[in-house]
Amino acid sequence: MPIWNTLARADTAAGDEILLRQRGALYEIRFNGLELMSNLNHQSETVLAERSLRLHGRTDARVLIGGLGMGFTLRAALELLGPAAQVTVCELIPQIASWNRDRIGHLAGHPLRDPRVTLRIADVMEVLLEHRAAFDVILMDTDNGPDFTVRQANGRLYGEGGLAVLRKALRPDGIAAFWSATASDPFERVLDAQPWHWRRDDIQLIGGRVDAFHHIYLASAEAGRIGLRASPDALPALALS
Numbered sequence: 001m002p003i004w005n006t007l008a009r010a011d012t013a014a015g016d017e018i019l020l021r022q023r024g025a026l027y028e029i030r031f032n033g034l035e036l037m038s039n040l041n042h043q044s045e046t047v048l049a050e051r052s053l054r055l056h057g058r059t060d061a062r063v064l065i066g067g068l069g070m071g072f073t074l075r076a077a078l079e080l081l082g083p084a085a086q087v088t089v090c091e092l093i094p095q096i097a098s099w100n101r102d103r104i105g106h107l108a109g110h111p112l113r114d115p116r117v118t119l120r121i122a123d124v125m126e127v128l129l130e131h132r133a134a135f136d137v138i139l140m141d142t143d144n145g146p147d148f149t150v151r152q153a154n155g156r157l158y159g160e161g162g163l164a165v166l167r168k169a170l171r172p173d174g175i176a177a178f179w180s181a182t183a184s185d186p187f188e189r190v191l192d193a194q195p196w197h198w199r200r201d202d203i204q205l206i207g208g209r210v211d212a213f214h215h216i217y218l219a220s221a222e223a224g225r226i227g228l229r230a231s232p233d234a235l236p237a238l239a240l241s
Helices: 043-056 072-080 094-102 124-130 152-158 160-169 185-192
Strands: 005-011 017-023 026-031 034-038 062-066 086-090 117-120 135-140 170-180 197-204 213-220
Touching: 005 094, 017 094, 043 072, 043 135, 043 170, 043 197, 043 213, 062 072, 062 124, 072 086, 086 124, 124 152, 124 160, 135 160, 152 160, 160 170, 160 185, 185 213
Parallel strands: 062 086, 062 135, 086 117, 135 170
Antiparallel strands: 005 017, 017 026, 026 034, 170 213, 197 213
């Protein structure tokens, strides 16, 4: 078996170490020694964009993506969107953006080169706070999920305050979607407290165990937008697992 080859290394101002490494056709980004992302089993990141955009249904949508990663979510969104669409991608770590340009961009077909894309090197929360009713679809893939955030500050994205900010940045008929490596009971309780409808989709990993899943949480003020049927006596939040 080939050994891992370190392609690049970066340190953040907070003292975190980020590593890009390769073994054959496998690329991996590690954060403080833990795998953050790879090009193996990325189908759920693709589904994150595809399912949300198909449910919303507009090819000219204005989309916000929290987290560039290796570009798979961005590529999937671009494939479904038309020429009038606009996609803003927030990436907190500038080195990850640089690696997408000169090291790993080929993995997702160099999506940053698309003229519909605007890259912001910024905390996605800051970008959300700058906008009100601006986005049709918001895709959050900043961490390994609500229960496994890359940095402590990211926890606010999945709390009541963060979700309130996100809702204000979303258009009234918009869809928000969150990627998670695990099903999160605490996050589901927070979603229950929000004035919108939500569902969780479980995505089985290709080539993995039969019980190996990633998860996508979809939320919208309109139940029909995410494939739920609201009834006159429905609760403010509905769950479909």
